[in-house]
Amino acid sequence: MKYIDDRKVISTMKPRMARNMIFRSLFLLATLFGLLVLGILLYRILSQGLGYLDLQFLQSLPSRRPEQAGVYTALIGSVWLMAVVAPISLFLGVGTAIYLEEYASKNVITTFIQINISNLAGVPSIVFGLLGLTVFVRALFLGTSVLAAGLTMSLLVLPVIIVASREAIRAVPKELREASYGLGATKWQTIIRIVLPAAIPGILTGAILALSRAIGETAPLVVLGLPLFVAFLPKTVFDIFTVLPMQIYNWTSRPQEEFHALAAAGIIVLLSLLILLNTIAVFIRNKYQKRY
Amino acid sequence: MAKTMETSQSQTERQTNGTGSNEKNIVYKTKELNLWYGDNQALKNINLEIIENEVTAIIGPSGCGKSTYIKTLNRMIELIPGVRTAGEISYRGRNILDKSYEVEELRTKVGMVFQKPNPFPKSIYENVVYGPRIHGIRDKKILNEIAEKSLRGAAIWDEVKDRLNQNAYGLSGGQQQRLCIARCLAIEPDVILMDEPTSALDPISTLKVEELMQELKKSYSIIIVTHNMQQAARISDKTAFFLNGEVVEFTKTTKMFSKPDDQRTEDYITGRFG
Ligand SMILES: Nc1ncnc2c1ncn2[C@@H]1O[C@H](COP(=O)(O)OP(=O)(O)OP(=O)(O)O)[C@@H](O)[C@H]1O
Ligand SMILES: [Mg+2]
Numbered sequence: 076m077k078y079i080d081d082r083k084v085i086s087t088m089k090p091r092m093a094r095n096m097i098f099r100s101l102f103l104l105a106t107l108f109g110l111l112v113l114g115i116l117l118y119r120i121l122s123q124g125l126g127y128l129d130l131q132f133l134q135s136l137p138s139r140r141p142e143q144a145g146v147y148t149a150l151i152g153s154v155w156l157m158a159v160v161a162p163i164s165l166f167l168g169v170g171t172a173i174y175l176e177e178y179a180s181k182n183v184i185t186t187f188i189q190i191n192i193s194n195l196a197g198v199p200s201i202v203f204g205l206l207g208l209t210v211f212v213r214a215l216f217l218g219t220s221v222l223a224a225g226l227t228m229s230l231l232v233l234p235v236i237i238v239a240s241r242e243a244i245r246a247v248p249k250e251l252r253e254a255s256y257g258l259g260a261t262k263w264q265t266i267i268r269i270v271l272p273a274a275i276p277g278i279l280t281g282a283i284l285a286l287s288r289a290i291g292e293t294a295p296l297v298v299l300g301l302p303l304f305v306a307f308l309p310k311t312v313f314d315i316f317t318v319l320p321m322q323i324y325n326w327t328s329r330p331q332e333e334f335h336a337l338a339a340a341g342i343i344v345l346l347s348l349l350i351l352l353n354t355i356a357v358f359i360r361n362k363y364q365k366r367y
Numbered sequence: 368m369a370k371t372m373e374t375s376q377s378q379t380e381r382q383t384n385g386t387g388s389n390e391k392n393i394v395y396k397t398k399e400l401n402l403w404y405g406d407n408q409a410l411k412n413i414n415l416e417i418i419e420n421e422v423t424a425i426i427g428p429s430g431c432g433k434s435t436y437i438k439t440l441n442r443m444i445e446l447i448p449g450v451r452t453a454g455e456i457s458y459r460g461r462n463i464l465d466k467s468y469e470v471e472e473l474r475t476k477v478g479m480v481f482q483k484p485n486p487f488p489k490s491i492y493e494n495v496v497y498g499p500r501i502h503g504i505r506d507k508k509i510l511n512e513i514a515e516k517s518l519r520g521a522a523i524w525d526e527v528k529d530r531l532n533q534n535a536y537g538l539s540g541g542q543q544q545r546l547c548i549a550r551c552l553a554i555e556p557d558v559i560l561m562d563e564p565t566s567a568l569d570p571i572s573t574l575k576v577e578e579l580m581q582e583l584k585k586s587y588s589i590i591i592v593t594h595n596m597q598q599a600a601r602i603s604d605k606t607a608f609f610l611n612g613e614v615v616e617f618t619k620t621t622k623m624f625s626k627p628d629d630q631r632t633e634d635y636i637t638g639r640f641g
Binding site: 180181248250251252253254255256257258259260261264268269272273 | 441443446448470471472473474475478479481483485486487488497498501502547550551554
């Protein structure tokens with residue numbers, strides 16, 4: 076006796092196809108919803124801010140008069156912040172990931188560390204702001220300097236970098252490690268010549284996510300007490316400064332309509348910076364991306 | 368069990384005397400080696416002697432401890448957590464299980480070819496000179512010479528000499544395996560360990576690798592794990608038959624495949640079990 080009746084299969088074909096179509100449309104709608112919101116957002120920002128976006132806007136200091144105000148100090152401040160956050164968080168994050176994956180023996184303590192790193196990734200950014208305020212700004216007397224903000228932001232993005240780097244390192248086939256060890260390579264030689272080159276695309280993906288977050292975060296910096304108005308550029312990492320999201324936040328909280336347009340223009344600058352960052356990462360990634 | 372141990376030991380002794388080997392041409396001497404994965408004992412009282420410039424084949428049913436044993440010979444087994452060993456393996460007179468023996472030093476003398484070809488995601492050239500580079504050779508001229516010599520040694524030079532800078536992943540499986548052999552030759556080892564090196568290859572590539580081994584044994588000592596009886600018979604001088612973590616019989620290949628001493632060996636090689 077056959078269990079699958081051909082006639083029944085044919086008769087149920089229509090409703091099965093219909094259900095398939097329904098779900099297909101449902102998921103397409105879900106995708107379109109996201110795209111639509113993104114589109115509206117971009118349209119609003121571009122239509123509002125594009126008119127104010129010119130070379131003068133990029134080169135001007137902040138001002139109380141909207142027609143003279145610019146993002147110069149904030150833009151340079153954001154670049155300074157990145158210059159501090161990128162090396163510190165990458166070194167600490169990738170270093171931790173290498174230690175946990177390659178050197179540490181798998182025991183209760185490393186499992187405990189692992190779980191806590193994942194937990195840290197979920198801690199609200201404002202809490203990191205409080206930590207930075209207590210430790211860097213007050214206890215270490217760094218004030219609201221580039222360094223204090225940079226260290227705070229590094230801590231904030233560290234879990235993301237660690238988790239992404241560990242996954243990337245773990246994804247490197249163990250056969251490649253064995254081949255290297257089998258030729259008499261030390262652990263470090265294997266890491267630097269085999270594991271890291273193969274893991275770099277994954278590590279970079281994590282790093283970009285992390286840095287994009289750091290460049291856009293406002294809450295922890297507000298908690299640190301970063302000034303909303305800075306009319307000069309930092310000369311060292313110990314100087315006070317401000318960043319793009321702070322400047323945008325400042326402008327949106329003003330009552331005048333012009334300042335809202337300025338905020339939109341500031342957002343365009345911020346988004347461009349993000350795209351630039353991503354493009355660099357894609358380039359590096361393509362350079363290293365090899366199948367294995 | 369105790370009886371088995373005795374026979375295998377006396378066989379080893381007879382073997383040793385029979386071939387007239389002396390301390391000088393013994394590469395590896397394994398004495399009373401026991402190995403556990405956690406609580407699970409994988410090797411039991413192994414006694415084996417590997418002689419210079421010979422091909423020693425290790426045969427036996429799946430799970431009998433062949434890979435475990437061969438990986439102990441270059442201490443690759445240490446990469447697996449929870450492994451414990453007891454006994455002694457002396458390589459050229461020094462106990463390698465002694466923690467003061469640096470594995471990196473050992474693995475420079477003892478090369479390994481794995482079951483699955485595992486080239487690095489780098490160019491063919493970079494694959495071959497990887498070993499020399501990590502051992503500190505920077506001179507481009509010397510590296511080039513090593514690369515050519517090793518690739519010729521692995522009988523793949525003619526196939527790759529015009530594409531040395533292409534990625535090794537573009538080679539066929541058989542070519543990749545010979546590249547891995549070349550990479551192993553480049554560290555100028557004394558012993559080459561091979562764990563089923565042809566199991567992922569087609570018959571023609573297998574034949575090429577087998578011919579290669581005949582050539583290589585003139586300058587190297589080779590230990591090869593294989594599931595292929597004909598292969599063991601064709602290429603090896605001595606054969607060890609492993610069963611449930613023990614060496615049942617270790618003798619000249621010709622004898623092993625014509626009139627083995629142990630009934631279990633005969634059953635295995637005639638295909639009655641395993
Ligand atoms: N990583 C490991 N952890 C725990 N037990 C293991 C591990 N590797 C192997 N074993 C056990 O040790 C025994 C010997 O395994 P081994 O891999 O040496 O067998 P083998 O003779 O090489 O088999 P095959 O011919 O299938 O490759 C088996 O019982 C296996 O289950
Ligand atoms: Mg095996």
